[in-house]
Amino acid sequence: MAIQNGVRVLARRAIGASALLCTMAGAQSLGDVRPSPEPLVLKQQGSFFVGGRQMFSNAAGWDLIGLLGQFSSGDVTVDQMYVQFQIPQQHRRHVPIVFVHGCCLSSKTWETTPDGRMGWYEYFTRRGFPTYLGEQSGRARSGFNGTIYNDVKEGLQPLTAQPPVLLGTAQFAWSVFRFGPSFGAVWPDEQFPMDHVGQLYKQVIPDMILTEVPSLTAEFVNPLTNNPTVANMASLARDLNGAILVGHSQSSVFPTQAVLKGLPGIRGIIQLETGCFANLTPDEVATMTKVPMLVVVGDHFAAPQPTPDCVTEMTEINAAGGDMSFIALPSAGLHGNSHMFMQDRNNLRVADVIIKWIDEHVADAAEQNDE
């Protein structure tokens, strides 16, 4: 890991002596995991799927390896969303919260941080929320629609039909996640645990979203979508009889897109970096006024925050009687936060900012049941 070590040297120079405290453990990810301060008492834990459909696959791949060739075609399930959850023993007050990760990542995003601290999955549970992690259709345990790759290999489809596999490189992460001004250089006040950035790189996995949607860039600008993850998030909120939906980065647009699906049950939406639409129709704006909405961004953006798109959307929704808030973390007194602030050193303080907004803007479970 010569590159990683080089990065570490640069990182140390930039962020100073405090990083040295942890560098000994850098190669030992299990050994980094820090003990819990007190037991976690769960009323329930588990996992299940939302959505999914069966389709016929004419190229399941087995004939290509000379094994079980009789199963080279048949029915496969696609578009499902894997969901893991835990419900704290004490949870009278809170509406369930559903987190969905961003590009090239999985629900690992919300678990133990790269340097072994408590992630938001456990923290929100400890703060009393029934907490759900939805994995995007096209990623990790939700699988992806893989037939096309075998179709191309077998010459049944042209190469042009093969969806690109999106790989988040270390250089991509450094830039998009805002670790510093250039690869290898770290912002002086960077909150991401850069001495363990190699552990983050292990979380970055091939993104197969282009087996689920025709264009990634179109998803960012179209409030309406056929992305199955969005439909699955809306279904989950309905099935839970009320939930807050949270998206991040690639999925930051999903909560708004889910509200526009028109299903009941979405009690609030939280969009992390960032997901604003400046092109909502008046009807869509009216729909958005029915759900309290928060957008949160970190530090070190090149452009002023909120962006013009976010200002436009917020102005429109609030003028129509809605409740849309925007929090740039520096304005809340938190500086140096990266795009991955759920893993930053001050990640629990960032969570507290969000929980405060929930407390002030989202009806709690008791109120909800009175409706």
Add this chain to the structure above:
Amino acid sequence: MAIQNGVRVLARRAIGASALLCTMAGAQSLGDVRPSPEPLVLKQQGSFFVGGRQMFSNAAGWDLIGLLGQFSSGDVTVDQMYVQFQIPQQHRRHVPIVFVHGCCLSSKTWETTPDGRMGWYEYFTRRGFPTYLGEQSGRARSGFNGTIYNDVKEGLQPLTAQPPVLLGTAQFAWSVFRFGPSFGAVWPDEQFPMDHVGQLYKQVIPDMILTEVPSLTAEFVNPLTNNPTVANMASLARDLNGAILVGHSQSSVFPTQAVLKGLPGIRGIIQLETGCFANLTPDEVATMTKVPMLVVVGDHFAAPQPTPDCVTEMTEINAAGGDMSFIALPSAGLHGNSHMFMQDRNNLRVADVIIKWIDEHVADAAEQNDE
């Protein structure tokens, strides 16, 4: 889901009236999840990675979609293994146990069953084991080595170099998982919750193991391997300072292959359906005598159990002073178990058979620390 409904009708006919109790909930996976009998008290929970290496990718895919093209090459991490874990508050006695799933599946295998009952992840935790789920490199949250697909798409590699994507169809699952004598027909005493088989199909995801090993079939017959998951399992047992390694189906060979890596820390191995090698060298047999070993199989095999390969291996290891056991569940009084017996209706009784073997054959944590 016409096919699935058709299957359900056939399943009902074959397995009788008991299945009717659950069919109403068949379409509602969240609603199927059954409440826990009592709180689960965890000393700790979390996740981390084992292994992984950085490699240069010349085709990260971004130029193919006209977005972030400057990141179309760079350093990506491959071969890592994602591990989730939970440690019960009361766990004085037991050695940690590590479960690794089989073909076309993820660690979901060990969680909530398709019909919403407790899976082995929670059950082993409740029985006092620090419990770890390792996800195979090349699957789900461990990611896979995706560059080759973009290389082929860009014409940098020939189509022949593109690894097949292995898709487990419903027909594949019905046969390989032994639900019945032919697709749509269920064994009269089948233990798999066939009224929720559609939920199992959602767990079946594209298997990218051929981005990790050159040949799947070769893995089943070669005791030595370069499969990164095997090395990662051995490393994990060492880092845990002692663990039992469990494999299933595709990964049933992994525990033996991990022992042959020669690292310390493997206190016992459990191979579920089945992983026997009849081609061990005398040195390899000698190595295998140092670790107690259990092979477990279910019901409804066409061939008598144990197979000749298992008989050969067991005879060799035990003649050399080792401790290899073979349990066919029918011989333990459990009938009708499928290949997926960790999800069968009697899954906790199957777990109890395994825990009994552990109690009798594997030194517990207290003894281990005395060594």
